[in-house]
Amino acid sequence: MTEKHHESMAMHLGESQPGEAVKDLHLPARQKIWKKARLAAIAILALLGLGAARTMVGRAATDERLAAQSLENRKVYVNVVTPTVSKNSGALTLPANLRGETESTIYARVSGYVRNWRADIGARVEKGELLAELDTPELDQQLAQNIAQRDQARANVVLAKVALERWDRLFKQDSVAKQALDEHQNAYDTAVAQLAAAEANVRQLQQMTDFKRVVAPFAGVVTQRNVDIGNLITAGGAGVALFTLAKTDPLRVTIDLPQAYVQSVKLGDKVSITQAELPGQTFMAEVSHVAGAIDLTTRSRRIDLTLANPEGRLLPGAYVQVSLPLAAKAPLSIPANTLLFRAEGPHVAIVDGEGRARLRPVKIANDQGAVLQIGSGLAADDRVIVNPSDSLADGDAVTLPEPRKAVGGS
Numbered sequence: 001m002t003e004k005h006h007e008s009m010a011m012h013l014g015e016s017q018p019g020e021a022v023k024d025l026h027l028p029a030r031q032k033i034w035k036k037a038r039l040a041a042i043a044i045l046a047l048l049g050l051g052a053a054r055t056m057v058g059r060a061a062t063d064e065r066l067a068a069q070s071l072e073n074r075k076v077y078v079n080v081v082t083p084t085v086s087k088n089s090g091a092l093t094l095p096a097n098l099r100g101e102t103e104s105t106i107y108a109r110v111s112g113y114v115r116n117w118r119a120d121i122g123a124r125v126e127k128g129e130l131l132a133e134l135d136t137p138e139l140d141q142q143l144a145q146n147i148a149q150r151d152q153a154r155a156n157v158v159l160a161k162v163a164l165e166r167w168d169r170l171f172k173q174d175s176v177a178k179q180a181l182d183e184h185q186n187a188y189d190t191a192v193a194q195l196a197a198a199e200a201n202v203r204q205l206q207q208m209t210d211f212k213r214v215v216a217p218f219a220g221v222v223t224q225r226n227v228d229i230g231n232l233i234t235a236g237g238a239g240v241a242l243f244t245l246a247k248t249d250p251l252r253v254t255i256d257l258p259q260a261y262v263q264s265v266k267l268g269d270k271v272s273i274t275q276a277e278l279p280g281q282t283f284m285a286e287v288s289h290v291a292g293a294i295d296l297t298t299r300s301r302r303i304d305l306t307l308a309n310p311e312g313r314l315l316p317g318a319y320v321q322v323s324l325p326l327a328a329k330a331p332l333s334i335p336a337n338t339l340l341f342r343a344e345g346p347h348v349a350i351v352d353g354e355g356r357a358r359l360r361p362v363k364i365a366n367d368q369g370a371v372l373q374i375g376s377g378l379a380a381d382d383r384v385i386v387n388p389s390d391s392l393a394d395g396d397a398v399t400l401p402e403p404r405k406a407v408g409g410s
Contacts, residue, residue, distance in 0.1 A: 076398045080351055080383040083332040083374065091272075091323040092264075096255045098307070100246030100316040102218055107241055108233040109211035112136035119243070121225050125216040131243055132214040134233060139212075143205040150198035157195045160188035220247040223316065246316045251307040253285055255322055256300035264326045265303060266290070272323045273307060275314065283307060283314065285322075332374050338384045339372065340392070348378065349385040349392055357385065359394045 112134035119131045167184040170176040224244035233239055253273065257265060269287045289304035305322070307314070314320075339362075340347040346364060349357045362377030378384070385398070 102247040106243040146201040153195035153198040156191040160191040164188040253305040349388040351383040
């Protein structure tokens with residue numbers, strides 16, 4: 001090895017002459033080098049072990065958190081309500097029209113001309129009060145003619161009676177035959193009958209002349225007047241109606257009650273009536289008449305109500321709303337959002353004592369929209385799940401807070 005090479009390796013040779021052995025070379029010991037290498041390897045392996053242990057511990061903690069989260073996610077949290085006692089079914093509202101207790105369209109009983117009228121629309125009249133007068137010249141002439149015929153028949157009776165008395169005396173003296181007496185008796189009887197017929201005709205015409213005065217058949221309000229002075233009036237319903245009269249206190253209200261509610265209304269029940277034009281005002285009426293059968297066409301039952309109207313605030317013909325209170329059809333009520341629909345029919349999910357959901361079929365007695373009246377399938381202490389999931393199955397474990405009372409059941 002040359003000196004130059006030794007210098008490049010920082011190895012310093014002693015001052016020696018060429019050919020002399022090299023003495024005192026300061027090289028590191030081999031054992032020390034291996035010892036340091038082993039220490040370095042052990043340190044690296046320890047660091048790697050610590051890193052691996054840390055990774056395993058972190059992974060175990062993560063797995064534990066994931067398992068806990070998975071267990072938490074598998075829990076089904078629900079809210080429950082308990083059924084409430086049904087009070088009533090609210091009210092059934094139906095449209096109706098107000099009518100006078102008595103309404104009459106008044107026609108002329110005899111033909112003639114309107115001489116004058118005494119009552120206009122809106123007028124309140126009493127029974128027997130004059131509404132209009134008619135001129136009936138033909139009727140007057142017929143009456144005069146029948147009076148003359150009656151007088152003639154009366155004279156014929158007097159004459160027949162005198163003749164009969166005369167022939168009766170002659171018969172008693174055996175001056176005439178019995179046949180002649182019988183003929184005069186028949187003549188007298190005929191004259192009497194003719195007089196009776198004539199008098200009946202006169203009475204009839206006299207009664208007809210009374211209809212020249214058109215009077216109110218009952219106390220009420222004139223709602224229509226269709227005639228004026230000089231109008232020609234024809235007798236009977238084929239002619240023009242002179243007046244329309246209505247009795248406004250009390251009023252009559254007629255409704256057609258659907259068959260489903262027929263059993264809920266009976267005579268004497270009180271119902272409320274409202275009119276949109278009179279906000280905030282409610283009028284009470286009473287069921288006065290109930291039809292004894294259901295109409296086959298409409299499947300409804302005719303109901304009449306009597307409504308007192310002493311102040312006249314309500315008018316016949318007005319459109320009103322009738323509210324009928326309905327009795328509860330079932331003892332228990334639950335919110336509508338507790339219902340589950342299955343192929344077998346409506347169900348509800350209740351929570352048993354072990355914290356598991358149990359599906360139970362129920363029978364709905366009355367659907368009031370937000371509240372259902374349940375006829376069967378529930379007990380008063382059942383805990384019914386609110387808004388149950390469609391995927392909820394019988395026996396599923398559920399977690400729930402303290403139960404609360406359902407609001408509703410009216």
